[in-house]
Amino acid sequence: EPEVTQTPSHQVTQMGQEVILRCVPISNHLYFYWYRQILGQKVEFLVSFYNNEISEKSEIFDDQFSVERPDGSNFTLKIRSTKLEDSAMYFCASSEYPTETNEKLFFGSGTQLSVL
Amino acid sequence: QKEVEQNSGPLSVPEGAIASLNCTYSDRGSQSFFWYRQYSGKSPELIMSIYSNGDKEDGRFTAQLNKASQYVSLLIRDSQPSDSATYLCATRMDSSYKLIFGSGTRLLVRP
Numbered sequence: 001e002p003e004v005t006q007t008p009s010h011q012v013t014q015m016g017q018e019v020i021l022r023c024v025p026i027s028n029h030l031y032f033y034w035y036r037q038i039l040g041q042k043v044e045f046l047v048s049f050y051n052n053e054i055s056e057k058s059e060i061f062d063d064q065f066s067v068e069r070p071d072g073s074n075f076t077l078k079i080r081s082t083k084l085e086d087s088a089m090y091f092c093a094s095s096e097y098p099t100e101t102n103e104k105l106f107f108g109s110g111t112q113l114s115v116l
Numbered sequence: 117q118k119e120v121e122q123n124s125g126p127l128s129v130p131e132g133a134i135a136s137l138n139c140t141y142s143d144r145g146s147q148s149f150f151w152y153r154q155y156s157g158k159s160p161e162l163i164m165s166i167y168s169n170g171d172k173e174d175g176r177f178t179a180q181l182n183k184a185s186q187y188v189s190l191l192i193r194d195s196q197p198s199d200s201a202t203y204l205c206a207t208r209m210d211s212s213y214k215l216i217f218g219s220g221t222r223l224l225v226r227p
Contacts (some may be wrong), residue, residue: 107159
């Protein structure tokens with residue numbers, strides 16, 4: 001089965017530093033997402049991206065966050081100035097155009113971000 | 117505030133038994149409902165999706181939806197130790213592509 005690839009699997013950074021999390025979605029997918037999960041908590045939606053623009057974002061996705069699809073295959077999440085509370089597992093996901101018979105989100109294996 | 121509520125568990129069942137997992141949601145605009153399985157430290161994996169009231173069966177799994185009661189459940193028949201994981205309920209509104217997840221129910225299947 002095709003898969004969503006995320007790199008790195010672990011990222012340790014100092015508070016205030018910029019980080020870029022990288023994802024390669026499944027090649028024929030049209031919708032791309034970032035979710036995060038703080039240890040022991042719910043999976044939370046951050047942002048969805050379609051047709052080279054953000055289609056929806058949550059309150060978490062403030063000015064410190066940005067997404068980009070720089071080259072038609074990669075999908076990145078940038079956090080400009082990391083805070084301690086940004087420590088979480090970040091999941092990239094992708095899907096085809098969601099319809100009732102074809103609504104499956106494929107998640108990557110995640111990037112564990114630790115902000116010290 | 118759109119919420120999806122689940123009992124955190126753990127729900128402990130013996131091998132071969134039926135495990136019953138429940139979920140309630142607050143927003144009547146929810147149109148699509150999903151059950152994901154998440155092993156510790158891993159990403160969520162879709163098990164079932166359901167859109168209409170009633171039951172939907174796939175192998176050992178049956179999802180049940182009752183929109184009037186805003187209730188979704190997942191039955192796992194002939195539970196196996198490999199089914200031990202956290203089960204996440206998620207919903208999607210018709211006007212949005214984002215999934216809203218519950219906090220998950222941890223299932224332990226005892227050999």
